[in-house]
Amino acid sequence: MTPHVDPRELSEARGADRLEMVTHVAGCAACRDAVIDHDPALLFALLAIAPIPGRILEEVSTAVAPRPEASRPRLKVAAAAVIAGLALASGYLTLGQRPRLAARSVATDLPTTASAASLARADVEVEPAGGVSHVVDLTVGETQVVMVYNGDLDL
């Protein structure tokens, strides 16, 4: 049998002590009255023991579980695509001309690549870590394709 809870202690209690207090107050009308008398808003502390539906928790695990093995490579591809688009647009605007038709390779430093990804507000994180990025322009006719690769890219 748990002793009555001092409402002033409820807000400051932590961990297992707090859980015990909250559980007690949830089942003790006298303690709930005491909490309400002290500060009715503190009654919302009882929501700490409201369990979440198992279905929702399982859906979280299910949605997350299959991805770990594949998410990083996929992310790199997505990042490369975003960066490629940016590099293309940047080059197009800067030079004021269409990219050359022939494939070519350009070396650029990684912070520039990270900055480009950041400017794109892409849902990827690029961590500058040194090294160089290789930008390969594969544009043919109206189809504009630029690939960026850097082995040190940390996404």
Next chain:
Amino acid sequence: MRDDEDLTDLIRAAAGGDRRAFEELVVRKRERVVRAAFQITGDVEDARDVAQGVFLRLWRVLQRFDLTRRFDTWLYRITVNAAIDFVRERGPRGFLQPLPGDAGERLHDPSPTADAAVRLGELQRAFLRLATRLAPKQRAAFVLKEIEGLETAEVARVLGVTESTVRNHLLQARRILREGLASDYGGIFGRRRGSGEGSSS
């Protein structure tokens, strides 16, 4: 202490690409993440979506986690930011989603007593209704401190503000909720009516 060591081992393994360790980490933390997200978004399905995003992000950035820091604080920070961003993009709801009605879907189970369960259900609806009157950071501060039970200093780290700012958010949040309870619920929400109900102590 043993739990902390287990968690550190789990995080280290997951950060190294161990899929099973990551899945176990998700199982351990998912309820906490969903609950915090739910209290901020006000919708359990939205909370699930936020939680999924949080764990997917966690997988990507876990290797950057500093093991000398408190993992839960870091996780709450990601969760709260994601939930606030979610609400900002979604926009305010004009009508709160009712909680699922059947027993298997109820957010609250009948613990510790049936009477308490009824009160918890009412309490949850009241909070979701009144919390829409709070600013996002006020709501997050209240959820973290008064529902999740974090210390003020930890709430400050999660929200990226000073402790005095947290205290200010909490004062404002409690005042607004108190006034809401008084105006919308007659100020006697959950109070015993008459002397027929006794203490369960």
